[in-house]
Amino acid sequence: MLEETRRKIDDIDSEIVTLFEKRMDAVNEIARIKKAHNLAIFDTDREKTVIENAQNRLKNPEYKMAVAEFFQHMMQTTKTYQRQIIKK
Ligand SMILES: O=C(O)C(=O)C[C@]1(C(=O)O)C=C[C@@H](O)C=C1
Numbered sequence: 001m002l003e004e005t006r007r008k009i010d011d012i013d014s015e016i017v018t019l020f021e022k023r024m025d026a027v028n029e030i031a032r033i034k035k036a037h038n039l040a041i042f043d044t045d046r047e048k049t050v051i052e053n054a055q056n057r058l059k060n061p062e063y064k065m066a067v068a069e070f071f072q073h074m075m076q077t078t079k080t081y082q083r084q085i086i087k088k
Pocket residue numbers: 027030031041042043044046047050074075078079
């Protein structure tokens with residue numbers, strides 16, 4: 001039972017990694033554009049939109065807070081990554 005559900009999570013995680021990599025490629029592209037045009041990495045309005053989009057796409061409203069947290073953490077990660085590559 002536990003093992004079966006964990007296999008389900010492993011399969012889902014595999015899809016998440018594929019999508020994460022695609023998203024990071026886009027973030028990388030954005031970092032290069034921001035560097036070229038001397039734009040700030042942090043964009044509050046855009047982050048609000050990203051979170052609202054995620055919340056509006058949910059089927060189960062019980063996950064609203066969790067999905068907001070998830071995206072906030074992810075954008076923390078993408079900002080750190082952008083700062084690293086912009087420094088280079
Ligand atoms: O859209 C941007 O400008 C990005 O840099 C991408 C991204 C994101 O991960 O979605 C990251 C940092 C910004 O604060 C907003 C959004």
